[in-house]
Amino acid sequence: MAEAIVIGGGLAGSEAALQLAKYGIKTDLYEMRPNKETGAHKTDKFAELVCSNSLGSYETTNASGLLKHEIEILGSELMPEITESKVPAGGALAVDRELFSKKITQKIEENPYINIIREEITQINPNIPCIIASGPLTSEELSKNIKDFLGEEYLYFFDAIAPIIEKDSVNFDKAFYMNRYNKGDADYINCPMNKEEYENFYKILVNSPRIELKSFEKGAKFFESCLPIEVLASRGADTLRFGPLKPVGLQDSRTGIENYAVVQLRQDNKAASLYNIVGFQTNLKWSYQKELIHAIPGLENANIVRYGVMHRNTFINSPKCLNPSMQSRINSNVFFAGQITGTEGYTESIATGLLAGINLARYIKNKPLLILPQETMLGALTNYITFEGHSSFQPINSNWGILSELNADKKIKKNKKLRNELLAKRALSSINNVLNDTLL
Numbered sequence: 149m150a151e152a153i154v155i156g157g158g159l160a161g162s163e164a165a166l167q168l169a170k171y172g173i174k175t176d177l178y179e180m181r182p183n184k185e186t187g188a189h190k191t192d193k194f195a196e197l198v199c200s201n202s203l204g205s206y207e208t209t210n211a212s213g214l215l216k217h218e219i220e221i222l223g224s225e226l227m228p229e230i231t232e233s234k235v236p237a238g239g240a241l242a243v244d245r246e247l248f249s250k251k252i253t254q255k256i257e258e259n260p261y262i263n264i265i266r267e268e269i270t271q272i273n274p275n276i277p278c279i280i281a282s283g284p285l286t287s288e289e290l291s292k293n294i295k296d297f298l299g300e301e302y303l304y305f306f307d308a309i310a311p312i313i314e315k316d317s318v319n320f321d322k323a324f325y326m327n328r329y330n331k332g333d334a335d336y337i338n339c340p341m342n343k344e345e346y347e348n349f350y351k352i353l354v355n356s357p358r359i360e361l362k363s364f365e366k367g368a369k370f371f372e373s374c375l376p377i378e379v380l381a382s383r384g385a386d387t388l389r390f391g392p393l394k395p396v397g398l399q400d401s402r403t404g405i406e407n408y409a410v411v412q413l414r415q416d417n418k419a420a421s422l423y424n425i426v427g428f429q430t431n432l433k434w435s436y437q438k439e440l441i442h443a444i445p446g447l448e449n450a451n452i453v454r455y456g457v458m459h460r461n462t463f464i465n466s467p468k469c470l471n472p473s474m475q476s477r478i479n480s481n482v483f484f485a486g487q488i489t490g491t492e493g494y495t496e497s498i499a500t501g502l503l504a505g506i507n508l509a510r511y512i513k514n515k516p517l518l519i520l521p522q523e524t525m526l527g528a529l530t531n532y533i534t535f536e537g538h539s540s541f542q543p544i545n546s547n548w549g550i551l552s553e554l555n556a557d558k559k560i561k562k563n564k565k566l567r568n569e570l571l572a573k574r575a576l577s578s579i580n581n582v583l584n585d586t587l588l
């Protein structure tokens with residue numbers, strides 16, 4: 149009889165099941181492939197990489213690279229196989245995807261604590277401790293059941309998301325803080341455009357190519373209230389000026405100039421280091437998004453930490469229903485991991501799978517759950533997705549902006565390379581302390 153269940157043998161579920169096994173927990177791992185396909189996966193293997201074969205940087209001075217080092221220290225079971233399946237790819241950690249998923253499949257199949265069940269789960273059984281790691285393409289039946297379990301408002305399906313930028317890269321000689329009609333505090337950052345600047349922006353926008361949709365995404369209906377900017381722009385040159393780029397009530401008190409259009413940025417994290425571009429959901433190719441954003445006055449040098457993307461994406465409203473330990477607030481037997489929690493990316497999925505696996509094992513063994521400090525990349529990610537103050541929660545990947553602030557003078561903070569080196573050093577020392585104090 150299984151002590152735990154893991155739903156989904158993707159990146160998060162594979163890591164979680166192997167962690168549970170490491171702690172001696174008998175686990176049933178449910179994977180619906182090959183009986184039922186997701187539309188994106190091509191094989192019946194565990195831990196399949198659905199798109200690119202690159203897991204991003206492995207340098208500690210890169211946010212995703214730092215996360216990899218953190219999970220290696222915490223004992224990730226997937227990381228050694230990633231290293232062993234490595235292919236040359238410059239600074240990126242890319243793998244032979246077939247070799248990698250073959251190795252993970254073998255590791256799982258040979259593990260005496262893991263029982264593989266090739267079935268679709270359509271209903272959660274909260275009486276048995278479980279981890280839901282069914283990914284962004286969770287089957288329809290299970291999605292419905294998760295929705296019922298968490299409550300109607302707790303499951304989102306979004307097609308397009310807006311880019312996020314680092315506040316430190318905004319040029320405040322041009323941008324200014326203000327709420328429309330000066331209502332309340334000056335929460336928004338506003339980037340004003342004159343007619344000529346808007347026309348230039350519009351020209352780039354309508355001439356930028358979109359990312360080709362996958363076959364299973366074609367025909368996806370947009371929400372009328374959440375249309376990609378390129379779709380709005382195709383309806384006419386002024387549509388955006390009467391929509392998300394509306395200038396009324398946003399006059400810069402420094403200049404008193406009536407603006408032709410205004411791009412607004414909204415705070416995206418507690419530390420106010422990240423801002424998303426309001427109403428800017430897009431599916432343009434990333435290099436063109438960059439060109440477009442850099443054509444906005446005040447954002448000429450904007451550092452983009454997340455680009456707009458569009459694909460079917462099922463994710464729960466983690467700020468409302470998850471704790472930073474990955475345990476659900478509604479039922480302590482139920483944990484979530486992977487992209488379904490609103491963390492974005494391969495490494496992030498492995499990382500949250502690792503944390504959920506460790507914590508479910510600790511929960512079963514009556515040990516206190518692990519909540520990682522916000523000075524670590526994994527701790528910052530889990531804090532970000534479970535922070536209740538988001539005005540609109542959207543998936544995020546690892547980035548420097550979510551870490552707790554560095555205690556250093558301004559000169560050091562302005563030197564990005566040095567700042568990142570110090571942040572990484574602090575994060576790794578913190579993870580080592582967690583390992584020595586809690587896990588060993």
Ligand SMILES: Cc1cc2nc3c(=O)[nH]c(=O)nc-3n(C[C@H](O)[C@H](O)[C@H](O)COP(=O)(O)OP(=O)(O)OC[C@H]3O[C@@H](n4cnc5c(N)ncnc54)[C@H](O)[C@@H]3O)c2cc1C
Pocket residue numbers: 155156157158159160161178179180181185186188189196197198199200201203267268269270281282283284285286287290362459460485486487488492493494495497
């Ligand atoms: C089309 C697409 C392309 C992406 N490309 C990239 C990329 O290039 N780089 C990147 O970093 N990230 C990418 N991502 C984002 C994300 O990193 C991946 O989706 C990643 O695989 C998520 O890991 P996961 O473990 O959460 O989910 P998955 O790896 O998708 O694993 C979930 C597993 O659950 C199974 N499952 C689903 N429902 C059920 C059920 N009811 N019962 C049993 N099993 C079930 C699925 O078959 C699947 O094997 C992409 C996402 C999508 C959708």
